[in-house]
Amino acid sequence: MSSNPEKSDRKSLRTRASDQLRRMSSITRRLHWYAIRKRSFLFLRIDLLFFAALCLGWCADREFAKTGTLVWENSRSFKLAEKTNQLIYTVTSPEGKVLLRADALKPLIVISIAVFSLFALQMLGQLFSYFREDKKIRKILSPINEIALKADELSRLSFSEDKYQEIEKALENIDPSQTAADVPLSFNDQDLSGVEAAMNNLLLRMRDSYRQQAQFVNDASHELRTPIAVILGYANMLDRWGKSDPKTLEESITAIKNETQHMNHLVEQLLFLARGDSGKTTLELEQVDICTLMQEVYEESFMIDEGHRYRANIPDESIVITADPALLKQAVRILTDNAAKYTPDGMEITLSAGLTPENEPYLQVQDMGVGIPEEEIPHIFDRFYRSDEVRHSAGTGLGLSIAKWIVDKHGGHFEVLSRQDLGTRMRIIMPPKEASPPKGV
Numbered sequence: 001m002s003s004n005p006e007k008s009d010r011k012s013l014r015t016r017a018s019d020q021l022r023r024m025s026s027i028t029r030r031l032h033w034y035a036i037r038k039r040s041f042l043f044l045r046i047d048l049l050f051f052a053a054l055c056l057g058w059c060a061d062r063e064f065a066k067t068g069t070l071v072w073e074n075s076r077s078f079k080l081a082e083k084t085n086q087l088i089y090t091v092t093s094p095e096g097k098v099l100l101r102a103d104a105l106k107p108l109i110v111i112s113i114a115v116f117s118l119f120a121l122q123m124l125g126q127l128f129s130y131f132r133e134d135k136k137i138r139k140i141l142s143p144i145n146e147i148a149l150k151a152d153e154l155s156r157l158s159f160s161e162d163k164y165q166e167i168e169k170a171l172e173n174i175d176p177s178q179t180a181a182d183v184p185l186s187f188n189d190q191d192l193s194g195v196e197a198a199m200n201n202l203l204l205r206m207r208d209s210y211r212q213q214a215q216f217v218n219d220a221s222h223e224l225r226t227p228i229a230v231i232l233g234y235a236n237m238l239d240r241w242g243k244s245d246p247k248t249l250e251e252s253i254t255a256i257k258n259e260t261q262h263m264n265h266l267v268e269q270l271l272f273l274a275r276g277d278s279g280k281t282t283l284e285l286e287q288v289d290i291c292t293l294m295q296e297v298y299e300e301s302f303m304i305d306e307g308h309r310y311r312a313n314i315p316d317e318s319i320v321i322t323a324d325p326a327l328l329k330q331a332v333r334i335l336t337d338n339a340a341k342y343t344p345d346g347m348e349i350t351l352s353a354g355l356t357p358e359n360e361p362y363l364q365v366q367d368m369g370v371g372i373p374e375e376e377i378p379h380i381f382d383r384f385y386r387s388d389e390v391r392h393s394a395g396t397g398l399g400l401s402i403a404k405w406i407v408d409k410h411g412g413h414f415e416v417l418s419r420q421d422l423g424t425r426m427r428i429i430m431p432p433k434e435a436s437p438p439k440g441v
Contacts, residue, residue, distance in 0.1 A: 028137050035133070036126055043122045051115040058107050063091050066100045078104060224266065227259040269398040273383070276405050283324040283409055290319050290328075290363055290430070294353040297332050307345040313352040319361050321430050323410055331403040332363055335426045338399060339367035343423075356429065364427040371420035380416070403428075 064070055075092045087108065091100035234252040241248065275281045291314050298312040332351075339349045352364040372380060379385045381404040384397040407414060411431045418424040 028134060031137055032130070032134055036130075039126060040123065043119060047115050047119045047122075050118070051111060054111045054115070055108065058104075058111065059089060062089065062102050063100055066102075067091070074099065224263065227263040227266075230259045231256050231263075266398070269402060272402055273398065273405065276409075283327065285322050285324060287320050288323045288325045288328065290321060290353045290361055291315060292318070293325060293329055294332065294351050294363055297329065297336060298351045301336050301340070301349070301351070305340050308340055308343060309346065309348045311348055311350045313350055313354075315354055319353060319355065321361050321432065323430065324406075327406045328363075328410065331406040331428065332365065334399040334403040335365040335428075339365050339369065339424070339426075343367040343369035359432065361430045361432060362427050363430070364425065366423065366425040368423040371422055371424055372416070372418040373420060374418075377416055377418060381414070 059076065060070060063074075063076075071093070073094045075094075077090050077092075079088050079090060080086070081088055086103050087105040089100070089102045089104040090098065093099055234255050237248065238252045243249070272281070294314050295312065298310060298314070302310045336349070336351065343349060347368040349368070350364075350366045352362075352366065354362060354364075356362055381400050383401045404414065407428050407430075413429050415427040415429060416424070417427075
């Protein structure tokens with residue numbers, strides 16, 4: 001009678017999964033009992049210290065109540081009375097005079113019962129928390145267990161030559177015109193399911209990266225096309241009749257200068273992001289006081305921008321972090337410039353620094369501007385993204401992308417709170433000084 005290979009494989013897989021589950025249960029149980037033993041001995045040591053403290057307290061209380069004072073030179077002892085079988089606590093002065101004789105057996109029994117009851121309650125608490133902690137340990141170990149299962153699965157794969165040919169054929173038949181939602185590879189083979197999932201994941205990430213790069217080039221070309229077209233238009237106008245018309249000449253020169261400055265600023269931002277993406281921009285890390293940094297930004301903004309009221313909410317004490325001061329200041333300047341750009345004249349902009357309730361350092365810029373629609377907040381850090389509300393304002397749409405790159409490289413993150421027609425609060429949360437320096441800087 002012939003056997004079914006697929007049925008045999010499923011049975012073997014179930015057996016391996018069952019064995020792995022038993023091994024995980026055994027590891028969980030050992031870890032759990034180790035934790036229980038460790039806590040039990042800790043509780044025992046603490047309770048013994050508590051017992052000793054209560055005994056010393058009782059002795060001191062009896063002596064003070066009898067003599068009115070405590071003298072270190074007095075000698076103290078416990079003796080068992082032969083006739084009454086009582087444990088007698090005796091205090092004798094240096095001259096040999098008996099100052100106190102008290103029965104210590106009953107108090108010690110009471111103290112022992114109290115400490116034992118406490119220990120029993122602690123053990124009962126461990127019993128009640130057993131299942132909750134068991135679930136917690138299993139949750140912690142689940143990634144390790146999954147890795148072990150995948151490693152076991154890969155170690156048991158034994159591909160024949162036709163399997164490799166099947167993979168090669170599928171790779172040759174990939175259609176580049178597929179959308180990101182389509183699955184590039186499909187082997188229709190149970191043995192190759194793990195390889196299929198890994199390769200599809202890699203291909204989809206590559207496709208997404210290519211899409212983002214193509215979008216970036218397209219957006220950059222579009223943004224550069226506008227100032228070039230303006231410059232070309234004014235140059236043609238100058239060529240036709242601007243040479244003899246002083247007003248047209250002045251207007252054209254001013255427009256060309258403005259567009260050239262805008263294009264120069266755009267190219268600088270593009271180069272900054274390109275260097276950052278290629279890993280050529282590195283952080284010069286040092287100890288930075290964010291209170292001093294925000295004070296500098298406040299004073300500069302107060303002098304440069306006379307159209308708004310600036311307020312500083314900065315503590316007197318220092319808050320020191322590890323950061324690149326120039327880049328971090330650049331990120332804050334970007335937020336401040338945006339706040340000034342979208343806040344009506346005469347309104348207030350507040351610059352703040354401090355610590356969150358979780359003791360994380362933060363730098364904050366809050367305005368009273370037009371605000372950001374809630375549905376657009378997730379996109380404000382995308383390159384060249386500009387809200388419909390602010391497209392009429394000057395800008396490249398790259399400032400917040402640069403600020404986010406700087407903050408991400410420092411291991412920090414943004415918190416954005418905005419309400420339309422009320423204002424926006426942009427907060428940079430930085431890792432504390434004690435945190436490890438960011439990797440890859």
